[in-house]
Structure formats: structure tokens, C-alpha cells
Amino acid sequence: xxxxxxxxxxxxxxxxxxxxxxxxxxxxxxxxxxxxxxxxxxxxxxxxxxxxxxxxxxxxxxxxxxxxxxxxxxxxxxxxxxxxxxxxxxxxxxxxxxxxxxxxxxxxxxxxxxxxxxxxxxxxxxxxxxxxxxxxxxxxxxxxxxxxxxxxxxxxxxxxxxxxxxxxxxxxxxxxxxxxxxxxxxxxxxxxxxxxxxxxxxxxxxxxxxxxxxxxxxxxxxxxxxxxxxxxxxxxxxxxxxxxxxxxxxxxxxxxxxxxxxxxxxxxxxxxxxxxxxxxxx
Amino acid sequence: xxxxxxxxxxxxxxxxxxxxxxxxxxxxxxxxxxxxxxxxxxxxxxxxxxxxxxxxxxxxxxxxxxxxxxxxxxxxxxxxxxxxxxxxxxxxxxxxxxxxxxxxxxxxxxxxxxxxxxxxxxxxx
Numbered sequence: 001x002x003x004x005x006x007x008x009x010x011x012x013x014x015x016x017x018x019x020x021x022x023x024x025x026x027x028x029x030x031x032x033x034x035x036x037x038x039x040x041x042x043x044x045x046x047x048x049x050x051x052x053x054x055x056x057x058x059x060x061x062x063x064x065x066x067x068x069x070x071x072x073x074x075x076x077x078x079x080x081x082x083x084x085x086x087x088x089x090x091x092x093x094x095x096x097x098x099x100x101x102x103x104x105x106x107x108x109x110x111x112x113x114x115x116x117x118x119x120x121x122x123x124x125x126x127x128x129x130x131x132x133x134x135x136x137x138x139x140x141x142x143x144x145x146x147x148x149x150x151x152x153x154x155x156x157x158x159x160x161x162x163x164x165x166x167x168x169x170x171x172x173x174x175x176x177x178x179x180x181x182x183x184x185x186x187x188x189x190x191x192x193x194x195x196x197x198x199x200x201x202x203x204x205x206x207x208x209x210x211x212x213x214x215x216x217x218x219x220x221x222x223x224x225x226x227x228x229x230x231x232x233x234x235x236x237x238x239x240x241x242x243x244x245x246x247x248x249x250x251x252x253x254x255x256x257x258x259x260x261x262x263x264x265x266x267x268x269x270x271x272x273x274x275x276x277x278x279x280x281x282x
Numbered sequence: 283x284x285x286x287x288x289x290x291x292x293x294x295x296x297x298x299x300x301x302x303x304x305x306x307x308x309x310x311x312x313x314x315x316x317x318x319x320x321x322x323x324x325x326x327x328x329x330x331x332x333x334x335x336x337x338x339x340x341x342x343x344x345x346x347x348x349x350x351x352x353x354x355x356x357x358x359x360x361x362x363x364x365x366x367x368x369x370x371x372x373x374x375x376x377x378x379x380x381x382x383x384x385x386x387x388x389x390x391x392x393x394x395x396x397x398x399x400x401x402x403x404x405x406x407x
Contacts, residue, residue: 098342101375134340148337152369154344176366185388189366221369 001282007045010244018250023276026074034141037064046078068096070155090126105130149173151221197235207242240271290320291335308405317341351380
């Protein structure tokens with residue numbers, strides 16, 4: 001399995017001199033596993049992934065599976081700029097959660113309503129299949145599972161297992177116990193999430209907030225990085241990618257978060273702040 | 283005749299606790315452990331009230347709510363959403379889809395029973 005980060009920023013693209021090392025694009029992660037291409041979220045980072053895939057394919061058809069955690073802007077805004085979907089002969093299955101107030105394909109299509117965008121979903125010439133995730137899926141050697149995370153609206157986390165290795169993508173998640181003030185209910189919900197992440201080789205996880213942020217932003221659907229490290233430790237993850245960086249956080253501030261996260265982990269968990277362009281072999 | 287309550291939740295422990303308390307109070311209780319089962323039970327038993335979780339496998343609670351409200355045969359069925367999600371947007375969405383009430387977990391069983399009584403009246407003993 002191989003992972004490459006194309007967008008690590010949360011909420012809003014944050015380009016500029018202060019975000020050059022960690023990147024300013026919103027979430028998009030490329031995962032190669034079992035000979036297949038998986039794309040996790042379609043934030044603004046997916047634009048450059050599209051360019052990369054087109055070059056790599058050299059005119060040959062591209063097929064892949066795009067997994068959308070949820071349809072908040074920062075996770076889908078790059079989709080209309082993903083060049084491979086305009087190329088006939090390419091084929092993508094686009095997976096998303098059930099239970100929104102509209103069908104998943106209608107929600108994605110709404111992003112390209114003529115009021116907001118000049119090109120409509122029907123103008124995309126690749127073969128696109130929209131799939132509402134209802135249970136575990138098998139793609140060749142890769143088993144994909146999902147669970148609901150704690151974020152406003154319907155939000156999914158995904159886990160990809162192949163040949164004894166795994167990657168878990170849990171972005172836009174607020175640790176229940178932090179939100180519910182140490183209640184047994186919160187603990188129980190957190191245990192279910194821990195079980196979902198259990199023993200994963202790479203946990204890519206929401207770590208948007210500091211303690212100071214959380215005093216104001218509790219209940220906004222994101223986690224403090226120290227809670228994310230605690231989750232990684234409790235789940236026995238092998239590596240933890242701190243993800244969904246706050247758009248107001250510059251590179252130096254992310255360096256400090258990474259350093260502090262490593263101190264909290266105490267050498268029991270390798271953790272790092274995910275950087276745009278970073279690749280990881282599992 | 284006892285009023286009928288359907289409890290839909292993928293957390294078996296919660297279903298068991300709530301089922302026991304409601305039976306003790308005098309309601310006829312049915313149970314389901316995912317959204318699809320819940321919808322099937324609603325169609326089979328036409329309960330007076332449904333306690334409906336949101337984040338469930340197979341079919342999300344919002345979908346159940348939508349399906350029930352799309353069928354006028356079930357206009358009289360009261361729906362109380364019970365969810366660990368306490369975000370305002372989820373509460374608004376549930377009400378927009380036709381939920382009569384939204385109770386955030388963890389809830390106190392006695393308070394939940396009081397809410398049920400508010401909608402159905404005191405159960406016949």
C-alpha cells in the first residue's frame with residue numbers, strides 16, 4: 001500500500017507563504033493498494049492529483065474509486081477540477097454516505113448546479129457511478145469498511161485492509177468524550193471508533209485544534225491533536241498522520257504541534273503532521 | 283389497548299434497557315437494530331411512536347424518517363429521534379424531515395419515558 005497526500009488542510013484552501021511546507025489544499029489522499037487507485041476525498045488537492053494521473057496514464061484509460069467522507073465544501077470542492085472525469089474512457093466509482101437529506105449523486109451534482117458552476121455533472125464524459133456506502137465492500141484484494149464519525153451531518157470514516165496491512169482515514173471527527181464531558185456514553189462511542197482503527201498501520205486523523213481553539217470550538221466537529229494522539233495510542237495504530245490542518249495555522253505552528261504530539265505519544269506511536277506531497281509506504 | 287412503541291437502534295444494550303422500561307410502563311414494544319429493519323417494523327406494526335437512532339447500518343435514521351413521512355398512511359406515527367449527535371444542524375435536519383422530537387444521548391431513561399408520555403399519554407395498565 002502506498003499513500004500520497006495531495007491536500008491536508010481543513011475547512012478552506014490556505015495558499016500563501018506561510019503554508020508552503022504543509023500545503024494549502026483541502027483534503028485529498030491517494031491510496032494505491034492491490035493494484036487499484038483509491039482517492040480519499042475530493043478537496044482542492046484533487047486537482048493536482050488529476051494532472052498527475054493524466055500524465056501517468058499517457059492516454060490510457062484511468063479507473064479508480066473515490067471515497068467521499070462527507071459533502072462539506074472542503075471535501076468536494078476540487079471535484080469539478082479533477083480533469084480525468086472529463087476524459088471519455090475513464091471510469092470512476094464515487095462512494096459516499098447514505099442518509100443525507102438528498103441522494104448522494106444529487107448532492108454531488110448540486111455542487112455543479114449552473115447557479116454555482118458553468119459545467120454540469122452530465123458534461124463529465126468519463127463513466128461515473130455514484131454509490132451510497134451501506135456495508136463492507138471488496139475491491140479485488142482490498143476490503144473497505146466504513147463507520148460513522150462524529151461531525152455535523154452524515155460523515156463516514158473509511159478503513160482499507162489488504163494483505164495484513166491497513167490505512168484508516170478518519171477526518172472530520174470530534175472525539176466523543178471531549179464533547180460529552182467524560183460521560184460513559186462518550187467513552188462507549190470512542191471505544192467503537194478505537195475498534196474501527198484497531199492496529200491500523202496508518203491512521204490519518206483529524207487534529208485540527210489546539211486546547212486553546214477547543215475552548216471556543218468545542219462542538220464544531222473536529223478534534224484537539226492531543227485527543228487524536230490518545231486515540232492513536234488507544235487503538236494501537238502504528239503511525240498517525242495529524243490531518244485537516246486549521247487554515248489559520250502556518251507552517252511554524254504546525255511544526256510546534258507535531259513536536260508536542262510526539263512528546264505526548266512518548267515514543268509509543270510515530271506521529272507527524274501530514275504534508276502535501278508526502279508519500280508513505282505501508 | 284396498549285399503545286405501540288418501536289425502538290430502533292443498533293446499540294443492543296440501549297434497545298434492551300429502553301424496551302424493558304417501556305414494557306414495565308405498560309406500552310407494547312417492538313424492536314429493530316438497523317434502519318431497514320425499523321422501516322419494515324413500522325410497515326408491519328404501525329406503531330404509535332418510534333424512537334429512532336440516526337447513525338445505523340444498512341439505512342440511516344434520516345432515510346427512515348423520510349420514507350415514513352413520504353407515506354401518508356403513517357402520518358399519525360410520532361417520531362422521536364434519539365442520537366449521540368448533538369450538532370444543531372442534525373437536530374434541524376431531523377425536524378425538517380418530519381421528526382417530532384430530538385433527544386440527545388446520553389439520555390435519562392425517566393426523562394425519555396416522560397417524553398414518550400407527552401406524545402402518547404399515560405399507558406393503560
